[in-house]
Structure formats: structure tokens, C-alpha cells
Amino acid sequence: xxxxxxxxxxxxxxxxxxxxxxxPSTPYDLKRAAGRSISYFWPFPHSQLYGExxxxxxxxxLNEEREDGGRRRVVxxxxxxxxxxxxxxxxxxxxxxxxxxxxxxxxxxxxxxxSEDELVALARDQVGVYQRRLEVYNExxxxxxxxxxxxxxxPLQLGVRMARVLVKFWEEVAQDPPPAPPTARAKRR
Numbered sequence: 001x002x003x004x005x006x007x008x009x010x011x012x013x014x015x016x017x018x019x020x021x022x023x024p025s026t027p028y029d030l031k032r033a034a035g036r037s038i039s040y041f042w043p044f045p046h047s048q049l050y051g052e053x054x055x056x057x058x059x060x061x062l063n064e065e066r067e068d069g070g071r072r073r074v075v076x077x078x079x080x081x082x083x084x085x086x087x088x089x090x091x092x093x094x095x096x097x098x099x100x101x102x103x104x105x106x107x108x109x110x111x112x113x114x115s116e117d118e119l120v121a122l123a124r125d126q127v128g129v130y131q132r133r134l135e136v137y138n139e140x141x142x143x144x145x146x147x148x149x150x151x152x153x154x155p156l157q158l159g160v161r162m163a164r165v166l167v168k169f170w171e172e173v174a175q176d177p178p179p180a181p182p183t184a185r186a187k188r189r
Contacts, residue, residue, distance in 0.1 A: 006059045008085070011048045014038060015056060016078065016086040021152075024065070024077040027053055040137075041155050061085055104129075108173070112180050123174035130166045137163065 018030050018038075025033070027050045034046060053076045057064040061082035065075045078086070104126045111119045137160050144153060 008089070009052075010042070011044060011052050012056060013086065013089050014042070014044070015049065015052045015076075016061060016082050017090075019053075019062065019076055019078050020083060020086055024075045026073045026075055028073075036140075037152075040133075040140075041159055056082065104170075111178075116177050116180070119177045120174050123170045123177070126170040127167055127174065130163045130170065133163045134160065134167070 014034065015030060018033050019025050022029065022033055030049045030053070031046045034044075034049065039046075053062055053074075054064070056062045057076060061079055062076045063079055065077070067073050067075070104122060107122055108119075111122070114122075137156055140156060141153070141160075
């Protein structure tokens, strides 16, 4: 398969990047590594980590080595072409804005269909969600402290800042819920 025909997705770069950082890995290794790192800021179906490495190996971006005995696992490693592809992708900005897909924000948008008490309950729940997320981020930060991973930890710092803003936002909604339009109040009577 030549590069003109090969379409690389975010998952493709995720696989190349994880293998580039970790070294030779099985799809299961990739799933575990993503669950402890990337999944906090880039949610995706982890099942994609089982098929994508084989596709990238077929394209010459990964080497594939099958164990002869035991569980006959398949271990993938980055080729020079894969490293070059990853590097080329990483150094070209995408020019895209942050995309937020948050179910609670969608519920807030449609909150005219719920009571003020229900809106306050939603907001309080979200405060708890993001406080727990901050606890997880703190554990990750403590675990990776002083390991020479400053660049990799930068997205964590962004996540911490965003979670703090979200805690403050939802606390404000809980303390002073936006009023429903008069038509929505009349419909609930």
C-alpha cells in the first residue's frame, strides 16, 4: 500500500505515538497505556487498537513480530517510515479549535425541560465528577513526578486547569441557576 492510498486517522497516530514512546507493544499493551494516559483527553473506542496496528504494519509503518510459542502474541514496533510519518504529523499544526462534547453541557442547554431543583442536582453532580477527575489527575501527576516526562505531562496540566474551571462553572450554576424562560415555567405548571 503506498502512502497516497493510506488514510491515517487520529487512532493511527495514537498507535504510532504510543509504540514510539513505549517501544515494541501488543495491542493489549496499547490499550492499557491509552487507558492510563491518552483516554483522559482523547476518548476513543479502545477496540480500534486491535485492528489498527495490523493495518499500519501492512502499510510499512510498523514491524509485526509473532511469538512462536505461548499465547502467540503479535508485537508491533515502529519502522523508520513510521517514525518519520509520526514526526511529520506532530510538527504540523492542525489549526482546529478545541471541541467539547460533554453530555452534561448538552443537558444544560436543554434544561428548560427540567425544574430548577433538577438543574441544581445536575450541576452538583458535575462538581463531584470534576473533583474526582482532579483527584485522578493529582495521582497521575504524583506517579510521574520527576521522570523526565514534562512534554507528556503538559496535556495533564491543561486537563487540571480545565477541570478546575468546570468545577467553578458548575458550582456557580448550582448556587445561582440560570432562570428558565417564562414560557418554560408556564409549561411546567
